[in-house]
Amino acid sequence: xxxxxxxxxxxxxxxxxxxxxxxxxxxxxxxxxxxxxxxxxxxxxxxxxxxxxxxxxxxxxxxxxxxxxxxxxxxxxxxxxxxxxxxxxxxxxxxxxxxxxxxxxxxxxxxxxxxxxxxxxxxxxxxxxxxxxxxxxxxxxxxxxxxxxxxxxxxxxxxxxxxxxxxxxxxxxxxxxxxxxxxxxxxxxxxxxxxxxxxxxxxxxxxxxxxxxxxxxxxxxxxxxxxxxxxxxxxxxxxxxxxxxxxxxxxxxxxxxxxxxxxxxxxxxxxxxxxxxxxxxxxxxxxxxxxxxxxxxxxxxxxxxxxxxxxxxxxxxxxxxxxxxxxxxxxxxxxxxxxxxxxxxxxx
Numbered sequence: 001x002x003x004x005x006x007x008x009x010x011x012x013x014x015x016x017x018x019x020x021x022x023x024x025x026x027x028x029x030x031x032x033x034x035x036x037x038x039x040x041x042x043x044x045x046x047x048x049x050x051x052x053x054x055x056x057x058x059x060x061x062x063x064x065x066x067x068x069x070x071x072x073x074x075x076x077x078x079x080x081x082x083x084x085x086x087x088x089x090x091x092x093x094x095x096x097x098x099x100x101x102x103x104x105x106x107x108x109x110x111x112x113x114x115x116x117x118x119x120x121x122x123x124x125x126x127x128x129x130x131x132x133x134x135x136x137x138x139x140x141x142x143x144x145x146x147x148x149x150x151x152x153x154x155x156x157x158x159x160x161x162x163x164x165x166x167x168x169x170x171x172x173x174x175x176x177x178x179x180x181x182x183x184x185x186x187x188x189x190x191x192x193x194x195x196x197x198x199x200x201x202x203x204x205x206x207x208x209x210x211x212x213x214x215x216x217x218x219x220x221x222x223x224x225x226x227x228x229x230x231x232x233x234x235x236x237x238x239x240x241x242x243x244x245x246x247x248x249x250x251x252x253x254x255x256x257x258x259x260x261x262x263x264x265x266x267x268x269x270x271x272x273x274x275x276x277x278x279x280x281x282x283x284x285x286x287x288x289x290x291x292x293x294x295x296x297x298x299x300x301x302x303x304x305x306x307x308x309x310x311x312x313x314x315x316x317x318x319x320x321x322x323x324x325x326x327x328x329x330x331x332x333x334x335x336x337x338x339x340x341x342x343x344x345x346x347x348x
Contacts, residue, residue, distance in 0.1 A: 028060050029089035037103060042080040042127050042167065049078055058085060065091050074099055080127060080167040102165050110159035112281040113250065118157060122177075128170050136170035140178070147201055151277035155204035156181045159281050184284075192291040196228065206231075207286040208278035209268075212241030213301075215309055220289035222313055226298040228290075235299065237268035245279040305330035 030036055036058060040049055050066065053059040068091045069075045081102040085094055109121040115137075119130035141148055148156055158180055164173065185200050193203050210223045230237055240255040246264035260269040265276050298313040300320035305312075305327045312327075314320035 025090050025092065026064075027088040028064060028091050029085055029094045030058055030087045031060050033057070033087060035084065035086045038083045038085050038098075039166070040078060040080045040083070040098075044078060044080065046075040046078055059094075065094075068092065068095055072099065082166045102167075104163035105166050106161050106163055108161040109157065110281065110283065112154065112157070112159070113245075113279070115154065118154065118281070122157075122173065126164060126166050126168055126173065128168065128173055132170040133173060136174045139171070140174050147199065149277070152201050152205065154278050154281055155201045157281060158184045158287075159283055189288075189291055196291070196293075202274055203287060203290050204282055205274045205278045207282035207290045208280045209237065209239045209241055210289060211282045211286040212244075212279055213239065214311065217285055219311060220286050221292060221294040222296065222298065223301065223311075224290045225293035225296050226301055226313065228293055229297060229299055231273070233299075234272060236270075236272045237274070239268045241279055242266045242268040242275055245275075303327055307334070 036056075038053070038056075038058060046069070050059075050062070050069070053065070054062050059065045066075075072095045074095050077099060079099070079102070082105060083098050083101070084103045085097060089097070105125040107122055107125060109118060112118045112121065115134070116130070119133050123130050123133050137153065138150075141150055141153055157177055160180075162176070162180065164176060168176070190200065193200055196203070198206070206224070206227055209227065210220050213223050214220065227237055227239070229235075243255050243259045243262065243266075244250060244252045246262045246266040247259055252259075260267070263270075265271060266279065268275060296313070297315045300314040300317065300323075301311040302314075302320060302323040303312075304310045307330070312323040314323055
C-alpha cells in the first residue's frame, strides 16, 4: 500500500513538474505563426486580455498561461500599450514582454500650418485623442514661462519622427515635445539667435516665412538674409506668404493689391516686424538657414524669368526693377504662347 501511495505521489510530482516546466519554458505563444503586435487597450481587464490572447490564437495552452500569469502577478498588473510578441515564445518570455517591454509607436508630424492639423498628426497611434492633446497644450500655454502663446506655440514643435508609448498621457506627450524643443535649442543655436538679436521663437517665425517663399532648399540662407536685412533697417517684410495666411485661402496662387489691405497682424505689408506666430511649421533646415544666413546685403527678390523656381536677388530697388521687368516680359511671352495653343486646340 505504501508503495502504491509513493508511486502515485511520485507520478503526480513528475506530472506537475512536467506541466510546470511546460508552463514556463515550452513554446506557447504564436506557435508556428508570425510575430504579432498585441494591443492592450486602456481600461482592459485581465479576463479581457486573456480572452483576446486566446481568441486570436496567440496563446495555445490557456491553462499554462493562466498559471504563470498568477505566479508572475500579470493578472493584477495589466498595462495598456502595444507589445511585440514573437513566434514560438514561451509563456515566461511573453509575460516579461507584456509586463516590462512595451513596444513604442512612431509619431511623425510635418507640413503643418494650423494647430488642428498638429493635433491629428501627433496623436495618431497613441491613446490620446486630439481633443485631449489640445486641452493639455492649452494648459501648458497658460502656465509656461518661455513666452509661448496660442499664436506661436507651433514654434515649440520641431518636425521629425519621435517614439512614444501608446499609453502616454496627454500632458506627458506635451512635455515630451517640450523636451525635444529644449534639446534642439542647443547653446550653439541659442548663441546664434542672440547674435541676430532674436529669440528662438522669433527665429522659428521667420523660418516659417523663409520656408513658404521657395521650394529650393539652397535658397533658404539667401532668403533668410534678405528678411533679416529688412528687419534691421525697419523695412516691412512684405512677404506674400503671410498675406496668404492672413487671407485664410491657402490655395491662393497670386497675391493682389486687395490682399495687401487685409487687416491682420499677419499682413507684413501693412505692419512692420514679424507676425505674432509662424505661418507653418518650419523644418530643421529652414531654422538653421535663419541661424546661418548668407552674408549678403540683399533686400529684394523676384522669380527668375526661366521659371525654374529659383529667384533673382538684388541689393537695391533699381536692380530689382530690372529683374522684375525680365520676369514680366517672360511671363507675357508664356501667356501668349498658352493663348495661341488654346486657340489652336479649339480650332482643331
